[in-house]
Amino acid sequence: MKLDKNLKILIVGLGLIGGSYAAALSADGYRVSAIDTDPAAIEFALTKQWIERGAAKPEPDLLQEADLVIFALYPHVIVNWIAEQQANMKSGAVLTDVTGVKSCIVYDVQAILRKDLEFIAAHPMAGKEVYGVRNSDPAIFRDANYIVVPTDANTFAAIELCKSLGDTLGFARISSLPPRAHDEMIGFVSQLTHMIAMCLMTCSKSEHLVDYTGDSFRDLTRIARINENMWSELFLLNKDALLRQMEKFSAEFSDLYEILKNGDEQALKEKMRQSTARRALFNIATKEDKQE
Amino acid sequence: MKLDKNLKILIVGLGLIGGSYAAALSADGYRVSAIDTDPAAIEFALTKQWIERGAAKPEPDLLQEADLVIFALYPHVIVNWIAEQQANMKSGAVLTDVTGVKSCIVYDVQAILRKDLEFIAAHPMAGKEVYGVRNSDPAIFRDANYIVVPTDANTFAAIELCKSLGDTLGFARISSLPPRAHDEMIGFVSQLTHMIAMCLMTCSKSEHLVDYTGDSFRDLTRIARINENMWSELFLLNKDALLRQMEKFSAEFSDLYEILKNGDEQALKEKMRQSTARRALFNIATKEDKQE
Numbered sequence: 001m002k003l004d005k006n007l008k009i010l011i012v013g014l015g016l017i018g019g020s021y022a023a024a025l026s027a028d029g030y031r032v033s034a035i036d037t038d039p040a041a042i043e044f045a046l047t048k049q050w051i052e053r054g055a056a057k058p059e060p061d062l063l064q065e066a067d068l069v070i071f072a073l074y075p076h077v078i079v080n081w082i083a084e085q086q087a088n089m090k091s092g093a094v095l096t097d098v099t100g101v102k103s104c105i106v107y108d109v110q111a112i113l114r115k116d117l118e119f120i121a122a123h124p125m126a127g128k129e130v131y132g133v134r135n136s137d138p139a140i141f142r143d144a145n146y147i148v149v150p151t152d153a154n155t156f157a158a159i160e161l162c163k164s165l166g167d168t169l170g171f172a173r174i175s176s177l178p179p180r181a182h183d184e185m186i187g188f189v190s191q192l193t194h195m196i197a198m199c200l201m202t203c204s205k206s207e208h209l210v211d212y213t214g215d216s217f218r219d220l221t222r223i224a225r226i227n228e229n230m231w232s233e234l235f236l237l238n239k240d241a242l243l244r245q246m247e248k249f250s251a252e253f254s255d256l257y258e259i260l261k262n263g264d265e266q267a268l269k270e271k272m273r274q275s276t277a278r279r280a281l282f283n284i285a286t287k288e289d290k291q292e
Numbered sequence: 293m294k295l296d297k298n299l300k301i302l303i304v305g306l307g308l309i310g311g312s313y314a315a316a317l318s319a320d321g322y323r324v325s326a327i328d329t330d331p332a333a334i335e336f337a338l339t340k341q342w343i344e345r346g347a348a349k350p351e352p353d354l355l356q357e358a359d360l361v362i363f364a365l366y367p368h369v370i371v372n373w374i375a376e377q378q379a380n381m382k383s384g385a386v387l388t389d390v391t392g393v394k395s396c397i398v399y400d401v402q403a404i405l406r407k408d409l410e411f412i413a414a415h416p417m418a419g420k421e422v423y424g425v426r427n428s429d430p431a432i433f434r435d436a437n438y439i440v441v442p443t444d445a446n447t448f449a450a451i452e453l454c455k456s457l458g459d460t461l462g463f464a465r466i467s468s469l470p471p472r473a474h475d476e477m478i479g480f481v482s483q484l485t486h487m488i489a490m491c492l493m494t495c496s497k498s499e500h501l502v503d504y505t506g507d508s509f510r511d512l513t514r515i516a517r518i519n520e521n522m523w524s525e526l527f528l529l530n531k532d533a534l535l536r537q538m539e540k541f542s543a544e545f546s547d548l549y550e551i552l553k554n555g556d557e558q559a560l561k562e563k564m565r566q567s568t569a570r571r572a573l574f575n576i577a578t579k580e581d582k583q584e
Contacts, residue, residue: 200561222508225567256536257535260534260538272523275489
């Protein structure tokens with residue numbers, strides 16, 4: 001099952017990501033509609049011709065005609081939204097999402113879902129330090145990763161449809177992970193890094209640093225501009241996995257501290273060689289290689 | 293006193309930074325020569341016409357004619373090099389460097405220096421994850437910071453000459469800090485960030501992460517490819533300052549861990565707001581604003 005231009009797509013939540021989905025899909029000839037509680041967001045997307053139709057509340061006819069429903073909402077509202085609105089959905093419709101944490105959502109949704117609907121979770125690993133539909137831009141999907149997060153309950157057809165959505169949106173790499181493994185990995189590569197970036201900004205009163213910083217500090221703190229409503233929710237929903245990643249990082253950081261304190265040049269160099277080798281490996285197949 | 297095209301400039305050490313200085317200065321019409329122990333590095337710079345003359349050892353005539361001598365060597369060799377070669381230097385010559393740590397060098401050099409020479413320290417905050425003269429590129433100075441690091445012994449004329457060098461090289465911001473304050477600041481914005489980037493790569497066997505990482509992990513680990521000879525030396529030479537910065541970071545990281553562990557949403561949001569406000573302030577006057 002592939003994404004097909006006859007399918008009607010409904011996006012629920014027109015923020016940065018929902019808007020970027022709408023922009024990418026409409027530019028590619030897909031028929032997109034949207035629901036968002038903010039009439040100005042709907043108006044903006046209509047003016048941009050990113051959507052054909054839109055509404056500030058869950059209009060039954062928008063729901064009834066949608067073959068694919070994409071939820072780009074805050075995690076805590078998705079389950080209730082589906083519980084309340086699924087009666088109006090088209091039989092056979094596929095539902096997906098864009099949420100950054102999975103275990104806490106996907107099982108709850110699948111447990112309450114009508115048997116003739118299917119929910120397949122996905123995580124587009126793309127974003128910006130700014131938000132809202134006015135900042136939407138499908139270019140954020142280029143060079144980025146799209147992860148399909150199926151459970152044992154999902155069908156092959158829905159998994160393929162979801163991968164096909166990632167392809168259509170223009171993601172560079174499409175992969176698949178089960179929910180628990182996804183949340184562990186995200187706790188490391190995304191949440192821990194945001195925690196570190198925040199920590200660099202809050203551990204020092206740094207108003208006067210701008211004259212002295214090189215690219216390294218700017219790189220490590222770019223993501224320190226953080227939407228506190230969204231990220232506090234994501235951190236708390238993935239608390240156990242993130243705490244484990246923080247513990248692992250702290251233990252290694254303490255080792256490095258001791259090595260430096262002891263002036264152990266050989267051990268320090270060995271850590272640097274290990275770091276360099278792993279990062280070089282990591283660069284393979286990413287955009288950085290093209291730059292270097 | 294300003295940099296003047298009649299001045300003869302000698303660069304000692306033709307690595308990534310020394311080579312980039314030579315390229316920038318020669319392109320701007322300055323007369324540049326160089327000394328490097330590697331004849332291939334000299335040959336490369338001659339072929340590129342970055343230098344007029346070069347030698348693989350300290351030829352007395354190159355030293356005798358130089359008005360400005362720029363040391364782009366590993367920190368541990370600078371003091372001895374000057375002690376051994378200063379007898380051949382031109383009276384009134386100004387000496388400067390590019391070293392990333394200062395307290396451990398500048399006082400030693402000034403203590404042994406002939407009274408008719410002057411050493412003024414400088415730190416060009418620019419680099420790459422690759423090294424050697426073949427990777428030299430004056431573009432790395434654009435958008436970057438250049439810090440003059442004078443002591444009480446320096447003259448106004450030499451400080452001005454050194455700032456003028458930074459201007460000529462194309463640095464975006466030129467500032468000044470005394471050695472101790474410089475080293476504290478560098479311990480935070482540069483060395484701590486390199487330690488964190490290394491730690492992210494060494495705390496987890498991360499060979500398979502490439503499929504899942506977003507820009508955040510790539511940004512935080514770009515500098516994890518690290519020249520272990522140079523950076524271990526820089527870390528150990530600035531050990532006390534770096535240990536203090538690591539302690540400050542660890543204490544704040546532990547606070548964030550406790551906040552998350554307690555599920556304290558309000559405290560977490562407050563940290564995020566603080567981080568966002570500081571980082572936004574920090575962006576002012578940097579290239580990121582132009583991008584956003």
